[in-house]
Amino acid sequence: MELYPINLKLAGRRAAVIGGGGVAERKATSLLAAGAEVSVFSPELTPGLSALHEAGRLVWVPRAYQSGDLHKFFLVFCATNQADINRQAAVEARAAGALVNIADAPELSDFYVPAHIAQGDLLITVSTGGGSPALARRLKEDIAARYGPEYGQYLALIAKLRPEMKSRLATAKERESFWRETIDHEALYLLKEGKFSEAEERIRHAACCTGPES
Ligand SMILES: C[C@@]1(CC(=O)O)c2cc3[nH]c(cc4nc(cc5[nH]c(cc(n2)[C@H]1CCC(=O)O)[C@@](C)(CC(=O)O)[C@@H]5CCC(=O)O)C(CC(=O)O)=C4CCC(=O)O)c(CCC(=O)O)c3CC(=O)O
Numbered sequence: 001m002e003l004y005p006i007n008l009k010l011a012g013r014r015a016a017v018i019g020g021g022g023v024a025e026r027k028a029t030s031l032l033a034a035g036a037e038v039s040v041f042s043p044e045l046t047p048g049l050s051a052l053h054e055a056g057r058l059v060w061v062p063r064a065y066q067s068g069d070l071h072k073f074f075l076v077f078c079a080t081n082q083a084d085i086n087r088q089a090a091v092e093a094r095a096a097g098a099l100v101n102i103a104d105a106p107e108l109s110d111f112y113v114p115a116h117i118a119q120g121d122l123l124i125t126v127s128t129g130g131g132s133p134a135l136a137r138r139l140k141e142d143i144a145a146r147y148g149p150e151y152g153q154y155l156a157l158i159a160k161l162r163p164e165m166k167s168r169l170a171t172a173k174e175r176e177s178f179w180r181e182t183i184d185h186e187a188l189y190l191l192k193e194g195k196f197s198e199a200e201e202r203i204r205h206a207a208c209c210t211g212p213e214s
């Protein structure tokens with residue numbers, strides 16, 4: 001089935017994770033990284049989830065999931081090792097208006113979590129449509145080796161220039177061709193070498209030599 005790719009803003013949004021095992025920990029960790037308010041319903045937690053709870057990063061409801069638990073959540077992850085409980089919780093969550101991910105039932109889920117790498121605001125995701133999470137993970141590792149932190153730094157520099165170029169270049173068409181032509185491998189190389197000010201200088205120079213008059 002064709003999936004629709006979308007990157008969600010989760011700051012201040014509530015997410016529930018049912019279950020406290022390894023899968024729940026992976027989901028809770030990436031939710032927290034995106035700024036979600038996470039509640040975990042589970043009689044037990046992995047050491048990693050316990051540490052997050054002790055650090056005040058998430059709410060732990062220390063018991064089995066009960067019907068009535070899932071009001072007012074934007075996302076719900078059903079990640080216990082009990083297939084029937086996961087399905088029951090999913091039905092309740094969806095009826096309450098949440099989007100639901102069921103760890104052991106892709107076919108019943110509203111969305112899948114892709115493998116991802118983040119370098120600053122650069123986010124690269126890999127999905128196999130549920131066909132092979134192991135392949136998604138392997139591709140992610142290959143991509144992470146190819147696109148290092150210098151890409152996040154480069155993005156931060158050119159993102160800063162965008163408002164300026166918007167006022168300098170009058171039409172969307174001009175801006176489009178400027179940005180398409182401006183990806184600069186030399187600047188990326190300088191960033192990789194740790195030469196931040198040289199890279200910034202180079203990017204600024206390319207931008208300042210462009211304008212309606214040039
Ligand atoms: C459908 C989906 C639903 C969802 O969870 O969103 C789903 C479902 C299932 N995964 C299972 C197993 C494994 N999952 C992983 C790892 C990851 N799984 C993730 C996502 C997804 N997993 C969604 C589809 C994503 C896509 O489109 O490909 C990643 C990418 C993201 C994340 O979880 O954060 C994360 C990589 C983290 C990273 O980046 O490192 C590994 C590998 C490993 O751990 O090394 C294994 C063992 C090897 C294998 O099976 O491939 C099983 C049990 C199968 C069984 O019982 O045999 C099911 C259920 C089923 O398939 O029925």
Ligand SMILES: NC(=O)C1=CN([C@@H]2O[C@H](COP(=O)(O)OP(=O)(O)OC[C@H]3O[C@@H](n4cnc5c(N)ncnc54)[C@H](O)[C@@H]3O)[C@@H](O)[C@H]2O)C=CC1
Nearest residue numbers: 019020021022023024041042044064065079080081103104
């Ligand atoms: N989607 C994915 O990425 C993956 C999914 N899976 C599937 O995900 C499920 C969970 O896997 P793991 O975390 O490895 O399992 P696990 O056995 O380590 O953890 C299960 C957790 O669920 C809790 N639990 C059990 N009954 C509960 C209830 N009624 N209410 C609340 N919590 C309850 C347990 O206390 C435990 O913390 C399995 O069904 C597995 O097949 C496995 C690997 C990856």
